[in-house]
Amino acid sequence: MSRAYTRLCSTKLCDRTIGFQVVENPPHWLHMVLHLVLVIAPLATLFACLLLSVQVVRRAAQNKLFSKQDRAEYLLVRRLLGLRWQEQVVIIVLGILAQPVLYATLELPKRIVNGAIQSNNFPVDLLGFQYTQLDLLILLSVLFLIALLLNGVIKYYINIKKGEIGERTLLKLRFLLYRAWRGAPERQRKSEVIPLSTNEIEPIGGFAGEVLGTPVFQGGTLATVLLFMFIQDPILGAAALTLVPVQLFVIPTLQKWVNERMR
Numbered sequence: 001m002s003r004a005y006t007r008l009c010s011t012k013l014c015d016r017t018i019g020f021q022v023v024e025n026p027p028h029w030l031h032m033v034l035h036l037v038l039v040i041a042p043l044a045t046l047f048a049c050l051l052l053s054v055q056v057v058r059r060a061a062q063n064k065l066f067s068k069q070d071r072a073e074y075l076l077v078r079r080l081l082g083l084r085w086q087e088q089v090v091i092i093v094l095g096i097l098a099q100p101v102l103y104a105t106l107e108l109p110k111r112i113v114n115g116a117i118q119s120n121n122f123p124v125d126l127l128g129f130q131y132t133q134l135d136l137l138i139l140l141s142v143l144f145l146i147a148l149l150l151n152g153v154i155k156y157y158i159n160i161k162k163g164e165i166g167e168r169t170l171l172k173l174r175f176l177l178y179r180a181w182r183g184a185p186e187r188q189r190k191s192e193v194i195p196l197s198t199n200e201i202e203p204i205g206g207f208a209g210e211v212l213g214t215p216v217f218q219g220g221t222l223a224t225v226l227l228f229m230f231i232q233d234p235i236l237g238a239a240a241l242t243l244v245p246v247q248l249f250v251i252p253t254l255q256k257w258v259n260e261r262m263r
Helices: 002-017 028-061 068-083 085-117 133-183 193-200 202-210 213-232 234-240 244-262
Strands: 124-126 129-131
Touching (some): 028 244, 085 213, 213 234
């Protein structure tokens, strides 16, 4: 009796809070999935964020938040950003502009199916004009095509700017390395400057191009897709977040293990 009452309460709660209607006498596995998506996963995500915050505060209190290696990496990143900061700003702006276009590529297909194909309320008034079903379908399809093309153009220019930043950063670093080598006394000049200026600093150029462009674009893409999913269906958005707690713990551990192996 208590189990049936609990399932009834959870069903009514889903219906009142998020408008998700559950069929009568649903199977047991559906209640398990709903509890996992709506209760366990959000609490686990909150717990993971709190745990990470406590670790950061503890390291800061023990003066271990920034080790010597962390400071060296921070200075390297700041130096790289300072070399081509104007172009880094361009990449950030392009990454932000790409998100509304991405949302349009997700929203327009829904509008085409629900508004232009399955709807029977025609003609419709839009921006002072009346559109028949065929007119609306053509209009939305053209807008969708434009959004796809614009999204591809923005991605193309982002990749172009990444390449330009990487190549110009390498050119600047090689010039600084060569100038330091030429300024040293002749006895202290080493022949290792050639492989150092070619192979060893090559990854730095790629990193300089990706250091801001990739987080802004990929992070914005993740936020835009999650926003679209939550707007369409909160259950679907919550289900997409069920793997976040696992990723917060598993991926950093695996990445740390890979970094130690690579060294």
